[in-house]
Amino acid sequence: MTEERNRSNWAGNLRYAASEVYEPESIDELRQVVAQEGSLRALGTRHSFNRIADTEHAQVSVRRLGGEPVIDADARTATVPAGARYGDLAIALEEQGWALAALASLPHISVAGAIATGTHGSGDRTGSLASSVAGLELVTADGSLLALRRGDPDFVGAVVSLGALGVTTSVTLDIEPSYEVEQHVIEGIPWAHVLNDLTGVTFAAHSVSLFTTWRDAETIDQGWFKRRPDRDDSLPRDHFGGSPAEGERHPLPGISPENCTQQLGVPGRWLDRLPHFRLDFTPSNGQELQSEYLVPREHAVDAIRALQGLAHRIAPLLQVCEVRTVAADDLWLSPAYGCDVVGLHFTWEQRQTEVEGLLSTIERELEPFAFRPHWGKLFMVGDVSARYPRAADFAELRRRLDPARKFDNAFLDAHLPR
Ligand SMILES: Cc1cc2nc3c(=O)[nH]c(=O)nc-3n(C[C@H](O)[C@H](O)[C@H](O)COP(=O)(O)OP(=O)(O)OC[C@H]3O[C@@H](n4cnc5c(N)ncnc54)[C@H](O)[C@@H]3O)c2cc1C
CATH class of the missing domain: 3.30.465.10 (Uridine Diphospho-n-acetylenolpyruvylglucosamine Reductase; domain 3)
Known part of the structure; x- marks a missing residue:
């Protein structure tokens, strides 16, 4: 058992209340820890921005279990x-x-x-x-x-x-x-083009991210198109009304792109292009907060328009906003359960009180669009069970696998009560 106090998450916006973290080195050791502890939470690499992984009791990490794929x-x-x-x-x-x-x-x-x-x-x-x-x-x-x-x-x-x-x-x-991927950054795509033909833009490559700071009402700052040459058509010659970036870019305007994965359409390994940031760049504590709301695709354009109406309030607290898409799945608590979704992601300045005040407003505006908040990021809405058609089945599964509530915590009590 490792005993550490005052441990923080990656962003440093919260200190875990847990007094101990176990790091077992074998499955048997892990089984003993789980059996003996009355209350504990699993901990990953601490990248969540909220208290989903926290508890006042013990945490357990499996990072020392080891093994090869x-x-x-x-x-x-x-x-x-x-x-x-x-x-x-x-x-x-x-x-x-x-x-x-x-x-x-x-x-x-x-x-x-x-x-x-x-x-x-x-x-x-x-x-x-x-x-x-x-x-x-x-x-x-x-x-x-x-x-x-x-x-x-x-x-x-x-x-x-x-x-x-x-x-x-x-x-x-x-x-x-x-497979190989080419990464193309296109600047200045008009919002009008995106909102008239969102699918035409997001379907244009294997992976598409649209970055905006909301400071320019007419255009988005950057579109990142991660194209699979073995599958995807070439990008359209009109570049959706924008222009190809003339050099490498960071999603945040004015920041050096040295930590970003290679761009300018140079083909390369999937693992060196799909993430925006390079693995060999070790991120320090990020001076940022994140939130994300996933809305069914049919509501995406209206949801983006609602955010446009808040742009003057969002921009001063924002580093960058990213619009992405995720295909539907059948996993009960997945934000993409049952429908294709569009993710409206915000990387905020680390001004948590002001950000949380604004999140309440954003959530009110997005309420008509059946949003589901990202489980690992900041959000204000309380019980989200009604947003997940299989929440009652999940509660039943919890009762069956964890009748003594060993893995419950305050986050689950607030957002997904049994
Ligand atoms: C810079 C940055 C970029 C990000 N980019 C993206 C992105 O592109 N897309 C996106 O969707 N999200 C993104 N996120 C959010 C991130 O992916 C999630 O918060 C994710 O859960 C973090 O994983 P983690 O290993 O740090 O888990 P933690 O934050 O440590 O834990 C998250 C949850 O996983 C559970 N858990 C961890 N390990 C186990 C285990 N062994 N068994 C059971 N449960 C376990 C915990 O109990 C907790 O509920 C980003 C976060 C940061 C900081």
Whole structure:
């Protein structure tokens, strides 16, 4: 057991209340920890911005469990340690000629932590990282091991788990043969073009991110188009009414692009292009906060228009806003459950009180559009159960796997009460 006090999350906007963090080095040791503790929460790489991973009792990290990815070429899956970081996993897969369909913007997050919150990249034809999960193993409240595979009745409830069902030890992910990606940044795309033909823009490449600071009412600052030459058509000659960037860019205007993945349409390995930021750049505590609201695709244009009406209030607190897309899945607590969604993401200045005040306003404006907040980012809305048609089934699964409420915490009590 490691005892550490005053530990913070990555952004440094919160200190965990947990007095202890266990870092077991074997599954047996982990099973003992889980069986003996009355209350605990699993901890990943600490990249969430809210108290989802926190507790006043103990936390447990699986980062020391170790192990190498085990590839099943026939099944096209890789079974990986749950504490692995996506960036390290991607290197190991690439060395053997394999790839993942999606990565988040930052490769430093753990597999278990990312899938537990429904973390996603971008792409009209690409689901969240959790949608690539074909199986997982977890230690449940009584210390026993549970293996679930796609097709098992509880599987769809247990992938985006919020850490509420147990401690995941390994995850089996869908893989595909390695592929190349070209990254094109286009500047100054008119909002009018985007809002008239959102799908025409977001469908144009394997992964598309639209960045705006909301300081220019007429155009978005940058569109990042991550194109698969083996599948995607060339980008349209009119560049959606914008212009190709003449050099490398950082999503935040005026910041050096040295930490960003390679652009200018140069083809390269999927793992070096899908994230926005390079794995070999070690991010320090980010002077930022993040929020994201995912809305069903049919409401996306109206939701963006609602944000445009708040631009004068958003811009002073904002570093950058990113619009992305995620394909529908069937995972009960996934923000993309049952429908294709558009993510409206905000990277904020680290002024939490002011940001939280504005989040309440943003949530009021987005309420007609059936938003679901990203589980790992800041949001103000309380109980979100009504936004998830299978929330009652998830509550039943929790009662069955964790009858003594070992994995409950204040975050779950507030946002997903049993
Ligand atoms: C700079 C930055 C960029 C980001 N980019 C994106 C992005 O592109 N797309 C996106 O969707 N999100 C993004 N996020 C959010 C991030 O992906 C999520 O917050 C994610 O959950 C972080 O994973 P983690 O390993 O740090 O988990 P933590 O924050 O440590 O924990 C998150 C949840 O996972 C659970 N958990 C962790 N490990 C286990 C385990 N072994 N078993 C069971 N449950 C477990 C915890 O209990 C908790 O509920 C970003 C965050 C940052 C800081």
